[in-house]
Amino acid sequence: MNPETLDDNFQIPAPERIGQERGSLTRIVQEMVFTVDHKTLGLMYIASGLLFFVVSGLMAAMIRIQLSVPRNHFLDPDVFNRLFTMHGTAMVFLVGMPIIFGFANYLVPLMIGARDMAFPRLNAFGFWVFFFSGLLLYFSYLGAPGLYAAGSAPDVGWFAYSPLTAKAFSRGHSTDYWTLSLLLGGIGSIATSINIIVTALCLRCKGMLLVRMPLFVWMFLVVAFLVIIAMPPLSACQIMLILDRYCGAHFFDTQAGGSAVLWQHFFWIFGHPEVYILILPGFAVASEVIPVFSRKPIFGYPVMVAASVMIGFISLGVWAHHMFTVGMTSIGNTFFAISTLLVAIPTGIKIFNWIGTMYGGKLRFELPMLFCLGFLFQFLIAGLTGVMLAIAPFDWQLSDSYFVVAHFHYVLIGGLLYTIFAGLYYWYPKALGKMPDFKLGLWHFILFTAGFHLTFFPQHLSGFLGMPRRIYTYDAGRGWDLWNLISSIGVIFQAVGILFFVFNLIYSYVKGKKAGDDPWDAWSLEWSTTSPPPAYNFETIPEVRSRRPLWDLKHPDDPDWKYE
Amino acid sequence: MRPVADMFRPLSRPAEMIHSSSLLVLAITAGIFVVVSALLVFVVWKFRRKGPEDDLREPPQIYGSTHIELAWTVVPILITVVLILVTSRTIGEIQNRVMPENAVQIRLVGHQWWWEIHYEKEGIVTANELHVPLSRRDGTGERPTELILESADVIHSFWVPQLAGKTDLIPNRKNRTWIEPFVTGTFFGNCAEYCGTQHANMLLRVIVEEPEDYEKWVRKMRQPAAVPHADLAAQGHKAFFANSCINCHMVDGTVAAGVFGPSLTKLMTRQTIGAGVAPLTPETLRAWVRDPQKLKTGCLMPDMKLPDSEVDSITAYLLTLK
Amino acid sequence: MTAAPAQSLEWKMPSTRKVAVISLILTESALFSVFLVAYLFYMGKSLNRPFPSEVLTFPVFATVALLSSSVTIVFSEMALHRGNKGAFHLWWAVTIALGAYFLWFTGTEWHHLIFTDRLTLATNVFGTTFYSLVGLHASHVIIGLFLLTLILVLSLLGKFPADHTEHIEMISWYWHFVDAIWIIVVTVVYIISVRY
């Protein structure tokens, strides 16, 4: 500005002035937009993930209302189809992925004694790309004139089988929003994963050998590798779909000799590793929480690492178990049935090692532990239903029935979501410096668990009774009515449970009692710094001699490194 | 009769084979579940924190045990091997079954959202309801049915739980499956691959009959449609051919040769209308002709906006198509 | 209590840049392999002409150019390590020239295919998979050329910090990767599929 307009007592605000503005809304927004700090980004990831969870959870609630009674007229068929497509897509790409990346961002540097991720700016890029992709997906509700020029979201299902996505069968732009959103999200995930890999491999503090890395970091290393190998196929088939829809290419155009099955292969080559990308972080949280609240080190650390790596490898070779019904040769079906069943072995090892960790311990049933126990029990069920699905002939009956819906909600909610809750309660004191309220958390646990089983256990049965998934209505008297009604009632409990959870997050931040640096008496590095940690994480970069550095500090008489 | 589709009450060959192996799998997984969850509960109960005194001393720190870990690696491996053997045997038995000479052959073409059915040998075209003969397993007349599955638009999936597992109907691809029912009756199925707006109302019925009844049905289906003389039906006949119905529907032995919609030749022999949205009665038929979008929102038959007189007459004409 | 085990005094971690580029190359390989699979899968499945055997001729010079550019870039690196700026610039420029020639060739080839042989993305599945695969590779050549040129310009302007030799190494790695991919592409597209 030119000097004339300056009045005399104008002065440039001093730095400390700027400091004083802290907390003002504009200031917070500004910080969020400009930050490259891994902790802030981590929290932003988790917060936006939870936001999308509430939204797509409410969509699920609408789905359940429509299905609560036969021949219900609550929703039109098209509206229903959009709902389950958006629900599924959002839950996987806008809830699961960001929240796990949030955990990785916040904790990996702290756990390996680093000051930040390897590429902070790339990190911020990853977040904003993801966030924009989420907005893009939901914008389709407003911005994509469908067939009848009404605002319309994608309605092709979360795996969008061709040729349903071809211009001929999916007019308007809703499918384009879906495609572009996933393409963007993929780029963000790859960027973040490369960042995680580099951080874990190159930024470890002195003494943090790979064999001393917390299991948490190990599992995220595996996850990151899975992402950079499995994400490109998704991006590739999105690119192909765009070429098909806009440039008249024939990748999936059955009229021009294209193949409809090709899409399924490409999608599931991504899609199956994706489900392990989602569950391994769950394992990661469990592997931190269970030892601490059993007061024992993890049982069989090397085997746990090996098992995770094996799961990663095997998961790249099982994709066609989602395609048992497309008419593969008997050899093909047998091969994929076998490879799928093999996953049960390393996964079993993990479950048993967690139980082994608890054996002989002194279990403290704090909130994180409660959710981890729920996880163990529910994931057991989920895994076993998975094994049933892996038996190709059995799958010819179960595939695309509500049994599958039950299976994957047991893994995704009973497995992933429960460990996410556990993780949130476990690191809440570290991130915000306050203890989460136990009573509220207990209500959250009880209500959500009750609701979860009420909703999803009956779906196994309606699946057995031949109820296909993705149907907006059904006739009375096919034996499905009761199970669907119970299933819908369950959602009420879940919703109230979630309300307790959300309320707890806010309430404890305001009223919760101060948490020290190390409220759970834990052993990994993040608990050695203040809560919340300073921007630079550690005054002095720590140096470790074992897998449980803080144990060594607390028990100089018998430190871990004697036994490793 | 209750329209069940319970995969644990199989009444036909592939379904039965799947059923027997699935029972074994259920038993094994149930066993695993009981053992592991019992172990879990036991550990959680036995080693729970008993009181504040527990916080004073940490429990003995155990880092692992090769023997135990080996044990719980080997046992699952053995179980997995068993499962693998069961699976590959059943897959082979079902997929490599060779059809006998006398097998009935049906070509099933999926449409959004109805089933086009061809009996090539018999020269019959119909929709949404399969008729197949009973197969006697006591050697006195084994007669399975082979299904050739294709699609005219997107992917659909054939699924009649009590008869057989799913096989998809995929455009530009020929899939095969087979059924061998040994009980007469009507069996219910759904399209089991999401195929768009009305995927929910793409239902399928399989009517299993005694061989002689089946032959009777075949003969009946081959008779050409009779030209109606009753005056209302006669008007309807005219109206039907005057309107664009014939662009999409076929009536054998007439100029109506459309293939976009289901064949109406023997419409009134069917139990349901609109691929199962409603039972086929004069009322529902009239409602459909008046406005299909009311009965089956978004289905690919447009509201023809016919005057009531034509609605009545055309309905009357359609009622003669049996 | 016993004293803690003595730790190796210096604590060396792998270079972040190297690990990052290796991971990047991993993802890129995954991306390429999907398009390769698509091409292989649709070989001989085109319903209408033109077919590969009719319109494709093995790009001898382009291939030689691209592959030799992998050699020249090594020369220029060696020159840099010898501290011989001039030779470094020279070989680096040669590398760019070779890459540019390759790109120019692809351009003319496509022009010919489109306007003489009437083969476009929409003609048949061959067109679809051919343009997408070769185009994907070409796009990577463009990125590579951009980076190479950037380095050359900066270095000639003397704006290039001496301690940034690792950046140069990384870019050459990427360039080698682009060449390696071309070897596979050229084998699949110009040798296998024309015989199919």
Ligand code: HEA
């Ligand atoms: C977090 C996500 C997650 C996880 C971890 C899993 C885990 C597994 N899943 Fe699941 N799956 C999904 C998410 C997941 N799944 C989703 C989202 C779908 C549907 C996609 C869609 O169609 O929309 C799906 C669908 C799906 C199908 C296809 C169904 C169909 O559509 O026809 C199959 C078939 O094989 C399958 C199998 C398995 C198996 C064998 C496991 C195994 O990893 C389970 C291993 C665990 C155990 C076995 C339990 C513990 C082990 C022991 C106690 C040891 C002893 C046990 C034995 C020796 C058997 N899953």
Ligand code: HEA
């Ligand atoms: C992480 C993954 C995830 C999660 C958490 C969920 C959660 C839920 N899902 Fe999800 N679901 C999928 C992933 C997931 N789902 C996928 C991938 C599909 C396949 C889609 C497809 O077929 O294409 C699917 C499909 C699917 C179907 C099948 C639809 C069909 O085939 O027709 C159904 C039906 O019951 C369903 C129900 C539910 C329910 C009731 C929940 C509940 O757990 C939701 C609980 C949450 C809430 C009820 C919201 C609570 C919020 C509030 C109470 C508001 C609070 C207010 C403030 C904070 C201000 N889901």
Ligand code: CUA
């Ligand atoms: Cu046809 Cu679903």
Ligand SMILES: [Cu+2]
């Ligand atoms: Cu899978």
